[in-house]
Amino acid sequence: MSVRRLLVYVMLIAGAVSFIYPFLWMGSISLRPISEFHDLGLFSENYTLANYQAVFDRIPIGRAFINSCFIAGTVTCSVIFFSSLVGYSLAKLQFKGQGAIMAIVMISMMIPGQLTLIPLYQLIVYLGWADSYLGLIVPSLMSGLGILIFRQTFITIPYELMEAARMEGASEFQILRKIFLPLAKPAIVTIGILTFMGSWNEVLWPMIVVHEKAMMTLPQMVVLFTKGGESGGQFGIEMAANMMLVLPIIISYSFFQKYFVEALASSGIKG
Amino acid sequence: MQSEQSKSKTGILFTSPYVIHLLVFFLYPVGFSLYLVVHRWDLITDPKYVGLRNFKYLMSDHLFWQALANTLYFLAIHIPLQIIVALALAVALAKPLKGRVFFRATFFLPVVISGAAVTILWQRLYSTEDGLINYVLSLVGIDAVPWLTDPGIAMPAIAIMATWKNLGLYIVFFLAGILAIPQPVYEAAKMEGASSWDEFRYITLPLLKPTMLLVVVMSTLGGFNLFIEPYVMTGGGPLGSTMSVVLYMYKQAFSFQHMGYAATLGFALALIIMVCVFTQKKYLDSERYY
Amino acid sequence: MRIILLAILLLYAEISVGAPLIYWCATNPEEIELAKRLVKEWNHSHSDTTIKLQPVPAGASSEEVLLAAIVAKTNPDIYSNMLPAMLNKFVKADSLLRLDGLKNFANETEARIGTTILIDYRSPDGHYHQLPWKLNPVMLVYNIDLFQQLKIKPPRTYDEFWTAAKKLTADTDGNGRIDRWAMSPSTTVLWWQRLYDFLPFYMAATNGRSLLNQGQAAFNNVSAIAVMDFFQKGFARGYFPKSGMVSNLFAQQKVGMTIVGPWALKMFERSMPKKFNFKTIPIPVPDGHTGPAYTYGDPKSFVVFKNTQHPEAAWEFVKFMTSKKADKLLLDITGQIPVRKGLLTDVYYKEVFVRRKDLVPFASQVPFTKPGDNSEHIVEILDFLGQQYEAAAVYGTIPAKKAIENAANHVEHIYRNW
Numbered sequence: 001m002s003v004r005r006l007l008v009y010v011m012l013i014a015g016a017v018s019f020i021y022p023f024l025w026m027g028s029i030s031l032r033p034i035s036e037f038h039d040l041g042l043f044s045e046n047y048t049l050a051n052y053q054a055v056f057d058r059i060p061i062g063r064a065f066i067n068s069c070f071i072a073g074t075v076t077c078s079v080i081f082f083s084s085l086v087g088y089s090l091a092k093l094q095f096k097g098q099g100a101i102m103a104i105v106m107i108s109m110m111i112p113g114q115l116t117l118i119p120l121y122q123l124i125v126y127l128g129w130a131d132s133y134l135g136l137i138v139p140s141l142m143s144g145l146g147i148l149i150f151r152q153t154f155i156t157i158p159y160e161l162m163e164a165a166r167m168e169g170a171s172e173f174q175i176l177r178k179i180f181l182p183l184a185k186p187a188i189v190t191i192g193i194l195t196f197m198g199s200w201n202e203v204l205w206p207m208i209v210v211h212e213k214a215m216m217t218l219p220q221m222v223v224l225f226t227k228g229g230e231s232g233g234q235f236g237i238e239m240a241a242n243m244m245l246v247l248p249i250i251i252s253y254s255f256f257q258k259y260f261v262e263a264l265a266s267s268g269i270k271g
Numbered sequence: 272m273q274s275e276q277s278k279s280k281t282g283i284l285f286t287s288p289y290v291i292h293l294l295v296f297f298l299y300p301v302g303f304s305l306y307l308v309v310h311r312w313d314l315i316t317d318p319k320y321v322g323l324r325n326f327k328y329l330m331s332d333h334l335f336w337q338a339l340a341n342t343l344y345f346l347a348i349h350i351p352l353q354i355i356v357a358l359a360l361a362v363a364l365a366k367p368l369k370g371r372v373f374f375r376a377t378f379f380l381p382v383v384i385s386g387a388a389v390t391i392l393w394q395r396l397y398s399t400e401d402g403l404i405n406y407v408l409s410l411v412g413i414d415a416v417p418w419l420t421d422p423g424i425a426m427p428a429i430a431i432m433a434t435w436k437n438l439g440l441y442i443v444f445f446l447a448g449i450l451a452i453p454q455p456v457y458e459a460a461k462m463e464g465a466s467s468w469d470e471f472r473y474i475t476l477p478l479l480k481p482t483m484l485l486v487v488v489m490s491t492l493g494g495f496n497l498f499i500e501p502y503v504m505t506g507g508g509p510l511g512s513t514m515s516v517v518l519y520m521y522k523q524a525f526s527f528q529h530m531g532y533a534a535t536l537g538f539a540l541a542l543i544i545m546v547c548v549f550t551q552k553k554y555l556d557s558e559r560y561y
Numbered sequence: 562m563r564i565i566l567l568a569i570l571l572l573y574a575e576i577s578v579g580a581p582l583i584y585w586c587a588t589n590p591e592e593i594e595l596a597k598r599l600v601k602e603w604n605h606s607h608s609d610t611t612i613k614l615q616p617v618p619a620g621a622s623s624e625e626v627l628l629a630a631i632v633a634k635t636n637p638d639i640y641s642n643m644l645p646a647m648l649n650k651f652v653k654a655d656s657l658l659r660l661d662g663l664k665n666f667a668n669e670t671e672a673r674i675g676t677t678i679l680i681d682y683r684s685p686d687g688h689y690h691q692l693p694w695k696l697n698p699v700m701l702v703y704n705i706d707l708f709q710q711l712k713i714k715p716p717r718t719y720d721e722f723w724t725a726a727k728k729l730t731a732d733t734d735g736n737g738r739i740d741r742w743a744m745s746p747s748t749t750v751l752w753w754q755r756l757y758d759f760l761p762f763y764m765a766a767t768n769g770r771s772l773l774n775q776g777q778a779a780f781n782n783v784s785a786i787a788v789m790d791f792f793q794k795g796f797a798r799g800y801f802p803k804s805g806m807v808s809n810l811f812a813q814q815k816v817g818m819t820i821v822g823p824w825a826l827k828m829f830e831r832s833m834p835k836k837f838n839f840k841t842i843p844i845p846v847p848d849g850h851t852g853p854a855y856t857y858g859d860p861k862s863f864v865v866f867k868n869t870q871h872p873e874a875a876w877e878f879v880k881f882m883t884s885k886k887a888d889k890l891l892l893d894i895t896g897q898i899p900v901r902k903g904l905l906t907d908v909y910y911k912e913v914f915v916r917r918k919d920l921v922p923f924a925s926q927v928p929f930t931k932p933g934d935n936s937e938h939i940v941e942i943l944d945f946l947g948q949q950y951e952a953a954a955v956y957g958t959i960p961a962k963k964a965i966e967n968a969a970n971h972v973e974h975i976y977r978n979w
Contacts, residue, residue, distance in 0.1 A: 008363045012370075015360065016377045019435075023380075025403065026392050038401045082292075085285040094275065095282030101290065108297055112495070114517060115541035118524055118534045119300035119307060122314075130633040142292045172281040201385035203499050204517075208525070211629045212618045219387045226391050227503055238391065246388045253383050257376050260383055265443045268485055311979070314632045315654035328978055420803070422956070508750055510952055525625060526752070527941045528650075529979065 023246075030240040037235040051240035055225070058237075061244060063214055064221040071136050071217060072199040078141045079195045080188055087150025088176050092162060109144040121208050135209045136217070140199060145267065146191045153187040154180055186262075193256070193263040200249070218245055307534035314528055325535040335536065337511055338519045339543070341426055345515075346494040348430040353490055354483065357438055361445035362471070375446070379439030386436065390503045393432045394419070397504075419505055422512040429500050429513060433493065441486050448482035449475060484555040488548055495544050516540050581613035582875055583637035587623070587861070588616040589824075591895040596641075598894075599887055603878060610874035617642060622753065624940075631656055631866075638869040639878060641694055643862045645682055646756070648691055650937040651864070652684050658865040661689040663876045673883060675902045681932050682862065691862035692879055693900040695891060697822030698858050698926040699761040701844055702829075704817050706837045713817075715840070718848045719791055726800040729817040743800040744818045745810045746792060748955045752944040756933065758820060759950060761857040762788040764931055765844040769855035772942070773934040778972035781965055787847045789961035792954035803955065811839075820844070822859050823896050823923045841922040843929075858930035860900070885909060898923050938975050945971045
């Protein structure tokens with residue numbers, strides 16, 4: 001092996017360590033008594049689950065986890081469903097106003113979210129949806145990016161398939177469901193992962209709209225816990241809460257890593 | 272036999288939920304924000320029309336300009352750092368290498384994790400006395416750096432953390448760009464006696480311009496969106512050096528209840544972002560080479 | 562048909578009459594225990610106007626949570642954690658019930674509070690929208706054992722404070738780093754933090770003056786500069802730690818003094834690794850100061866929201882919660898001081914103070930305790946003051962005089978623009 005190759009390997013390994021070690025360390029601290037928070041190593045003689053117990057005792061983190069699952073799940077299903085409908089219509093159907101809708105989809109993706117943050121909050125409050133699932137879910141039910149991805153995928157599917165199905169009397173919805181969607185599995189996975197991840201990790205919007213503990217999402221609750229006084233500045237407990245936030249994603253990632261990478265890579269290309 | 276008409280009806284049916292949603296949750300808020308920027312409103316009493324006073328206040332609000340400067344400072348560090356490190360690692364991973372998939376997967380891990388979790392972790396890593404980073408630095412003889420308590424270092428600290436978090440994503444982008452360059456191009460260059468560095472400088476780099484643009488635009492958007500990082504890590508301090516525009520907007524809206532002014536900040540920020548991205552696209556999106 | 566109508570009517574009457582009034586209390590465990598006990602007693606004898614108790618939902622600060630609730634129209638009927646400083650915001654929004662129009666307001670308040678103190682709680686429009694409930698006078702608590710060991714006199718003036726500080730700040734374990742300090746004032750910029758460091762010292766130095774006077778900054782004076790300078794000196798000379806990880810330094814004997822209210826005493830006792838004795842004295846004053854040392858009282862008041870369905874019942878409940886008996890329970894369970902005159906002379910409270918001698922200094926401070934300003938801009942004002950405090954005191958990048966000037970100018974700026 002040449003010197004250069006060796007150097008490259010060293011650089012890569014050093015990099016990888018700097019990416020893995022912090023997580024390992026975080027996990028280790030979460031499993032050790034609070035007094036050991038100074039230690040930068042990974043090993044200890046006193047592993048304990050006390051920190052995790054403390055988190056469960058002090059905040060309704062289980063509820064927050066369920067909230068996040070429910071919200072992210074609902075939003076993801078909704079986005080996939082509605083984006084496929086609109087993407088299909090834009091790709092394969094002819095109707096009035098089609099061009100306008102396409103233009104609006106593009107424009108909606110270009111306008112930064114900061115513009116609508118405050119008015120959207122006011123709207124949610126006006127509708128009485130503050131501190132409710134509605135306030136957290138409804139604004140995110142649709143996605144311009146989802147529409148674009150589906151449209152792009154559907155355009156490549158030949159018209160002949162549709163004509164054949166139509167001749168057998170199938171409705172548009174059946175065509176979409178039975179023919180197009182099965183052929184668009186990569187698109188579904190991509191949109192699913194992107195949407196789920198985005199919704200799961202979202203903190204700013206829940207912070208604005210939700211103030212009641214029982215309705216908080218998981219990242220929001222963990223942030224409030226570590227930043228507010230409830231953790232009492234006890235680092236081991238904070239890391240335990242953080243681990244609970246991070247583990248679901250890490251676990252899904254380790255199984256579906258390939259799909260995550262593809263999903264995010266393609267979102268960038270299209271965006 | 273489906274008629275054109277019923278196809279058209281279906282089209283309208285399929286898209287109407289989206290259109291309704293758009294009207295209510297996008298167009299209305301955009302419109303309302305334009306209404307809010309010329310009003311004062313504290314959420315509880317009625318809005319009061321004030322014309323262009325919010326904009327006037329914005330012009331002389333040095334806390335806003337400081338937040339903007341902070342963001343530009345962040346970008347000035349984050350973008351070059353991101354490009355250099357991601358590109359270097361992408362070039363390394365573009366060659367056939369043992370464990371390529373493992374490395375790519377490892378670098379990509381923080382991308383999928385919530386920014387809040389990363390910030391909470393890094394806040395500890397940056398601890399001046401007993402943080403992991405200063406410990407590692409001490410091993411090579413560098414004194415403890417006051418990452419989060421020095422006004423000049425706090426924003427760079429956040430920029431470094433942001434680079435770490437998104438590195439994997441940009442490596443993937445660069446990898447895709449590099450692997451898209453046809454081998455014959457390199458082979459031709461080799462035959463003419465080009466060195467590795469020449470290859471990189473005259474072939475790879477120019478052909479990566481579209482990817483470069485993508486990285487720059489996405490990093491810029493990320494920088495302007497900074498909220499949870501300063502919120503959790505520094506609260507905007509020390510001495511306001513990590514106050515981002517979004518954090519400032521949040522503060523104006525929800526700590527001080529200046530809804531009209533917060534909407535004005537949002538409006539100004541959106542405008543700035545669009546100008547920035549537009550300029551970047553214009554500057555970097557030159558003719559392709561193939 | 563008529564029976565159904567009657568049933569519906571009765572049901573409606575039952576619902577509107579039987580619907581409980583919602584009462585939000587603070588979230589610390591002692592106050593929740595107190596509230597639970599009193600609410601239970603009330604509900605026992607008031608089955609037609611029951612109270613439902615809820616600790617304030619969590620949020621960055623209870624004020625933000627309350628505001629959000631009012632906006633969303635999910636606010637309670639009665640709230641006992643109202644900070645008088647924030648009151649004007651809610652008065653201006655017309656969310657609060659005027660209390661001085663209600664039954665027996667004048668008599669009750671005269672008997673419990675007395676007009677001299679009550680006037681501090683009057684709203685700018687001349688009426689009363691709050692009933693002052695409790696005070697936590699912020700005072701100086703010091704480690705008597707440590708002071709005796711190092712032969713230090715408890716400080717009454719800044720000069721004496723520096724003498725004490727010099728002796729206290731030391732490297733006790735010989736590893737080359739200072740690990741004990743004089744005091745650890747907070748370094749955060751959160752707006753309410755100034756109420757626990759800058760404001761008490763300012764009030765002590767000025768015989769109880771507060772920061773504002775009719776929409777103008779009234780603190781651009783030598784006393785404010787002296788106070789800012791005090792904190793600047795402390796940080797600059799290393800008597801105050803800059804680290805920011807400040808939990809419980811006093812209980813761990815890592816600092817010799819601390820600025821707290823009576824709420825902290827039980828917490829100290831719970832978290833002391835090694836037992837020591839402590840004593841409470843008033844906040845130090847600038848040298849040459851005459852008159853008693855005033856302080857800020859971290860006051861909390863009862864308010865009733867205008868959109869309540871049962872204003873009279875709500876008011877009766879508030880009176881119940883501030884009765885002699887309730888005040889005694891307040892002292893006993895939470896260790897916080899009710900806003901009641903003659904606490905130390907009234908025989909009814911004698912036994913509580915015998916059991917809790919540590920509360921006596923706080924109770925004697927009550928006549929010299931002020932609730933501070935009441936302004937709808939208080940958050941923004943204190944937030945900016947906090948930024949100046951950070952720059953001048955913690956980081957020492959601007960002189961104390963400039964910091965005070967900036968803060969005072971900003972007050973004018975805020976009132977002019979908003």
